[in-house]
Amino acid sequence: MTQYIRWFREIRLGDVPLVGGKTASLGEMYGELGAAGVRVPNGFAITAEAYRAILDADGLRSRIAAELTGVTGEDVEVLAAAGARLRGLVENATLPRGLAEEIAAAYGELAAEYGAEPAVAVRSSATAEDLPQASFAGQHESYLGVRGVTALLAACRRCFASIFTDRAIVYRIQNGFDHLSVLLSIAVQKMVASDRASSGVVFTLDPDSGFRDVVLINGAFGLGEAVVQGQLDPDEFLIFKPTLRTGHDALLRRKIARKTWRLVAGAGGQAERVEVAPGEQRSASLVDAEALALARLAVSIEAHYSRKADRPTPMDIEWAKDADDGRLYILQARPETVHRAERRATLEVFSLEPGNTRERLVSGVAIGQRIGVGPTRVLRDPGDLRAFQAGDVLVASMTDPDWEPIMKRAAAIVTDRGGRTCHAAIVSRELGVPCVVGTGNATGVLAHGQVVTVSCAEGETGIVYRGALPFARRKVDLIALPRPAIKVMLNVGNPGEAFRLAALPSDGVGLARIEFIIGSFVRAHPLALLFPDRVQDPDVRAEIEALTHGYADGGEYFAERLAEGVAIIAAAFYPKDVIVRLSDFKSNEYAGLIGGRDFEPVEGNPMLGFRGAFRYTHPRYRDAFALECRALHRVRERMGLTNVKLMVPFCRTPREGQGVLDLLATNGLVRGVNGLEVYVMAEIPANAILADEFAALFDGFSIGSNDLTQLVLGVDRDSELVAPEFDERNPAVLSAIGAIIDGARRAGRRVGICGQAPSDYPEMVSFLVRRGISSISLNPDALVRGVEAVAAAEAGAETAAGATATSR
Numbered sequence: 001m002t003q004y005i006r007w008f009r010e011i012r013l014g015d016v017p018l019v020g021g022k023t024a025s026l027g028e029m030y031g032e033l034g035a036a037g038v039r040v041p042n043g044f045a046i047t048a049e050a051y052r053a054i055l056d057a058d059g060l061r062s063r064i065a066a067e068l069t070g071v072t073g074e075d076v077e078v079l080a081a082a083g084a085r086l087r088g089l090v091e092n093a094t095l096p097r098g099l100a101e102e103i104a105a106a107y108g109e110l111a112a113e114y115g116a117e118p119a120v121a122v123r124s125s126a127t128a129e130d131l132p133q134a135s136f137a138g139q140h141e142s143y144l145g146v147r148g149v150t151a152l153l154a155a156c157r158r159c160f161a162s163i164f165t166d167r168a169i170v171y172r173i174q175n176g177f178d179h180l181s182v183l184l185s186i187a188v189q190k191m192v193a194s195d196r197a198s199s200g201v202v203f204t205l206d207p208d209s210g211f212r213d214v215v216l217i218n219g220a221f222g223l224g225e226a227v228v229q230g231q232l233d234p235d236e237f238l239i240f241k242p243t244l245r246t247g248h249d250a251l252l253r254r255k256i257a258r259k260t261w262r263l264v265a266g267a268g269g270q271a272e273r274v275e276v277a278p279g280e281q282r283s284a285s286l287v288d289a290e291a292l293a294l295a296r297l298a299v300s301i302e303a304h305y306s307r308k309a310d311r312p313t314p315m316d317i318e319w320a321k322d323a324d325d326g327r328l329y330i331l332q333a334r335p336e337t338v339h340r341a342e343r344r345a346t347l348e349v350f351s352l353e354p355g356n357t358r359e360r361l362v363s364g365v366a367i368g369q370r371i372g373v374g375p376t377r378v379l380r381d382p383g384d385l386r387a388f389q390a391g392d393v394l395v396a397s398m399t400d401p402d403w404e405p406i407m408k409r410a411a412a413i414v415t416d417r418g419g420r421t422c423h424a425a426i427v428s429r430e431l432g433v434p435c436v437v438g439t440g441n442a443t444g445v446l447a448h449g450q451v452v453t454v455s456c457a458e459g460e461t462g463i464v465y466r467g468a469l470p471f472a473r474r475k476v477d478l479i480a481l482p483r484p485a486i487k488v489m490l491n492v493g494n495p496g497e498a499f500r501l502a503a504l505p506s507d508g509v510g511l512a513r514i515e516f517i518i519g520s521f522v523r524a525h526p527l528a529l530l531f532p533d534r535v536q537d538p539d540v541r542a543e544i545e546a547l548t549h550g551y552a553d554g555g556e557y558f559a560e561r562l563a564e565g566v567a568i569i570a571a572a573f574y575p576k577d578v579i580v581r582l583s584d585f586k587s588n589e590y591a592g593l594i595g596g597r598d599f600e601p602v603e604g605n606p607m608l609g610f611r612g613a614f615r616y617t618h619p620r621y622r623d624a625f626a627l628e629c630r631a632l633h634r635v636r637e638r639m640g641l642t643n644v645k646l647m648v649p650f651c652r653t654p655r656e657g658q659g660v661l662d663l664l665a666t667n668g669l670v671r672g673v674n675g676l677e678v679y680v681m682a683e684i685p686a687n688a689i690l691a692d693e694f695a696a697l698f699d700g701f702s703i704g705s706n707d708l709t710q711l712v713l714g715v716d717r718d719s720e721l722v723a724p725e726f727d728e729r730n731p732a733v734l735s736a737i738g739a740i741i742d743g744a745r746r747a748g749r750r751v752g753i754c755g756q757a758p759s760d761y762p763e764m765v766s767f768l769v770r771r772g773i774s775s776i777s778l779n780p781d782a783l784v785r786g787v788e789a790v791a792a793a794e795a796g797a798e799t800a801a802g803a804t805a806t807s808r
Contacts, residue, residue: 002102004050008043008189013308019045020125020185025333028308029301036300039329042113043120043189044106046099048127051160051184053096060093061180064164068179073170073405076385086164091157103156103188104149110190119145119191121331122155122269124162127183139168139401140184144223145191145265152188155269159186167401174408192331195264196323198285199224200234201421202294203336204241204302205314207429208368208420210338211499212314213571214252215239215295218421219285222262224318224331225271230398230415230422233257233438235285239295240571240639248640251292252571253564256284256550257419282550286321294319294328301333309335338429347476347503350457351781352469359466361446362414364439366462367425369500371471372412372434372454376446379403393454395446399424407431412454414442414464436462459496476784481505482791487775489577490783491754495521495565498572501780505787508576508643509569510702510777511754514583514628517565519593522558523547526624528595529554535595543594555627562631563639570641577645579679579702579754579777582660583628584649586611607716612650612681617659629667637668642675647702649681654693661697671699679750683707688736691743700750701740702777705757709733728757729764741771750774758782762789769793 011019011027019027023045030040055061064086071082110118124140141162143155162168163184172179192199200219205212218234220227227234236255244250258281266272286294298317305313318332350371352358377392379385388394390409397416399407401423407413408431415424418437428435434456436442446452446464453469456462489510490501495517518526524544528535532554535541544554551557570578586606591597603609610618616625635641646669651657657680661671664678671678680687680694683704687694694701705728710717712733715726727733737753744751752775757764759782768776769790778786 002105004047004096004099005102005106006045006047007106008040008045011045017127018047018049018185019187020048020127020183021334022123022125022332023185023187024125026187026189028304029330029333033300033304036297036304038297038300039327041190041192041329041331042110043187044110045125046103046156046186046188048183048185050096050099051163053099054090054093054160055180057094057096060089063089065180068169071169071173073173076405079166079169079405083164083166083169086169087161090164091161093160095157100153103153106188107149107152110188114190117147119147119265120152121187121189121191122146122152122159123187123189123332124159125185125187126163127185139171140165142225143269144225144271145195146269151269156186156188158269160184165401167404170405189331191265192320192329193323194224194320195222195262197321197326198222199318199320199331200227200285202298202317202319203314203421204298204317205336206499207336207338207425208366209499209503211502211572212312213241213574214499215241215244215298216420217286217291217294217298217319218419219319220257220262221259221276221280221285222264222274223271224320226263227419227421228318228423229401230418230424230437231263232259232261232417234419234421235259236419237286237288237291237295238568239292240567240574240641241295241299242574243640244292244295244299246640249288249292249638250295250640251288252567252639254284254288254291256282258282259285290321290328297328297330301330305333305335338426347478348473349476350455350471350473352453352455352457352471356469358469361452361464361466362436362439362442363461363463364414364436364442365418365420365425366456366458366460366496367420367428367435367437368432368456370432370434371457371473372410373468373471374411374451376414376448376450376452378443378446378448380443393452395442397443398422399427407433412436414439414446414454416440416442434462436464439464459494461496476504478503478505481784481787484787484790484794486769486773486790486794487752488783488787488790489579489752489754489775489777491777491779492569493517495568497780498569502572504780504783506573506576506783507775508573509578510752510775511647512566512569512578512580514562514566514581515585515589517562518583518585521561521565522593524554524558524594525590525596525599526555526558526627527599527621528593529558530623530627532595535598540595547594555630558627559630559634562628563634566631566644567635567639567641570635570644573643574641575643578641578643579645579647579752580632581647581649581681581702582616582625584612584681607710607718612652613648613656613660614650614652616648617656617663622663625663626667629664629669633668636674636676645677645679645699647679647681648698649704650683650707651680651694652684652686654690654697657694657697682740682751683711685711685736688739688743691740692746695743695747695749698749700752700774701744703737703740703751703753705733705737705753708736709757712736729761729767734767737768738771741768741773744774745772752777758786758789762792765789766793766796769797 008030123142203216217237238253240250263271314336374393378395388406394410413435453465487507491511493513493516548557591600677699679700680698682701754777
């Protein structure tokens with residue numbers, strides 16, 4: 001055994017003090033997970049003992065300590081000057097006796113395995129790196145595509161010196177690590193030929209919400225540094241773990257970015273950009289089967305590390321595809337450090353105050369779920385760092401790891417490029433700073449000193465608004481909330497909020513509105529997608545063509561995009577019920593979709609016209625409804641999300657209801673098969689009057705109090721003039737609600753309510769509890785208040801029942 005070299009096969013997780021966290025993890029996977037299909041390219045470690053010997057020679061340790069005196073990281077210029085001197089000291093230090101020879105001999109063994117002078121990656125691995133409490137991700141340097149002994153020795157010197165990058169100095173200060181106690185090892189590993197294929201990162205949870213039942217994959221062509229550093233917008237694949245384990249197609253979402261260039265290994269171990277041919281730019285970095293295979297590897301790695309730690313251990317993994325053999329390789333795996341293994345007892349909720357004018361300036365991918373306000377500071381070169389002040393909103397094309405000293409002082413961060421796993425995203429999560437990445441044009445739109453509000457609290461889209469908008473910030477004690485006997489569910493329309501909302505103590509989703517998904521995910525009218533030749537405006541036809549690029553046809557685009565939106569909501573709450581209301585746009589709203597005006601009638605009162613159950617079975621719309629059914633069938637059968645239940649809105653007669661059930665069955669959605677339940681939205685007086693007949697057709701009712709109130713009282717709910725007469729607590733409305741509940745109970749059917757009334761009026765909750773409602777579905781912002789109101793109403797009902805029994 002050599003003094004300073006250890007091969008991956010000799011290394012396990014317990015060797016962190018010798019080879020650092022990164023290499024210890026590589027050795028663990030190389031030796032323990034090969035049987036699970038996890039491929040790790042072979043390599044060796046230059047141990048931390050070599051770095052210790054460098055420090056102990058020539059009085060280097062005391063010289064480094066002297067240089068670090070007074071360096072706090074707050075003064076960027078002082079930090080940069082000290083860092084440069086320290087790196088020079090280490091890079092030019094005398095190597096310990098025999099180290100160069102050992103490195104050359106080990107490289108020779110790799111050459112014997114892989115061929116003469118193989119390209120290798122030279123990666124730093126600190127002894128405090130990739131630990132559960134501190135990742136040190138991106139703090140030290142790596143050199144790629146290094147060939148030959150001379151180049152390898154030079155890269156190793158630079159790697160040792162990178163322990164004193166400016167960002168690493170600051171990171172140690174922030175995390176309480178002594179500079180001279182953290183040692184550096186180096187991993188020398190056979191390069192995967194991903195510069196001619198693809199690579200990226202994997203998280204075994206949703207990195208923003210901490211939701212643990214998904215695997216998030218980001219990928220791009222070429223070397224993975226482009227994805228990690230946020231130099232481009234990557235492809236994204238979201239996979240659901242529970243149905244992945246049962247053999248279903250668990251790919252919830254696929255977003256393929258346009259990739260105009262790739263990173264390749266250049267001279268001196270530095271990466272270089274090369275252009276991607278125009279015809280390949282919109283190709284996927286992974287096919288679906290590869291994404292699912294990579295997700296299975298990630299789940300295996302997470303399970304292994306969780307067993308080792310004896311607690312859930314979500315992982316942050318780097319992967320690469322080899323152009324020569326077509327295989328997927330794992331290059332790194334570290335515990336994810338933002339979301340701890342323990343579930344949070346409190347939930348911090350940010351929300352913009354309603355009623356304020358909002359002017360959107362730019363938007364991108366939301367990182368975290370916070371809101372920040374401040375003046376912008378657009379950084380275009382390192383010299384701009386000196387002007388950055390605490391509380392500024394950092395705006396840049398992308399962030400640089402050396403900027404971390406100022407990032408922690410930012411009110412928010414906004415970048416032109418990057419995805420959810422880029423450097424800016426990872427650091428902002430660790431710091432708790434709201435961040436919007438991938439805006440495309442923030443540095444061109446936002447001006448120096450412009451006060452903005454950066455909101456990441458509105459779903460997956462982060463938005464930068466003009467001015468300082470008021471917002472609320474509150475903490476919810478999840479443990480202290482009561483758990484009523486009646487199911488308390490959520491109304492959810494935005495898939496981008498689903499993972500965050502799943503952390504709330506609910507019993508599932510009582511109303512998932514398909515219209516929101518169609519409006520935001522699909523955007524085009526389904527018939528315009530099916531029959532683009534019938535669209536009159538050539539510009540609109542071109543827009544439809546752009547939307548459907550890469551899909552077999554417009555129908556497949558509609559079905560896949562709608563399925564993605566529904567599946568994300570269903571996965572977030574799985575295995576709890578998610579009741580999906582079939583589309584309930586009115587004709588004027590459908591006309592507002594891309595291409596919609598060519599397919600919709602002009603109605604005097606769309607609220608009472610071509611909508612709901614009647615629309616689905618009508619020859620004018622039946623083909624479009626079949627697309628909706630195709631999407632829902634895909635979610636339940638192919639993806640395995642059988643917790644999805646269906647709800648038919650605005651069903652005027654039992655005959656209409658039976659027609660919809662027949663049409664659902666024709667499209668593969670048979671009530672009762674594979675647990676499929678179909679409910680009816682009770683929102684028309686006829687639903688109350690004929691409750692017994694509707695109960696014979698459907699598995700349950702969901703009361704829509706808004707339309708029911710409108711139709712019982714004859715009050716247009718959109719009219720300001722008669723708005724004072726719109727009151728769900730009116731005795732006539734309560735009588736209709738009571739009749740629906742009674743009819744459901746007579747038939748042994750479930751009955752819930754998903755209208756606005758329970759969110760607004762505690763007395764309505766008391767009425768519903770007394771009448772025997774099965775579930776109450778509330779808006780997310782009213783859930784805590786609603787849970788408390790339901791618990792209080794149940795307690796009151798028990799007290800009243802006890803008093804009645806006593807009097808008898």
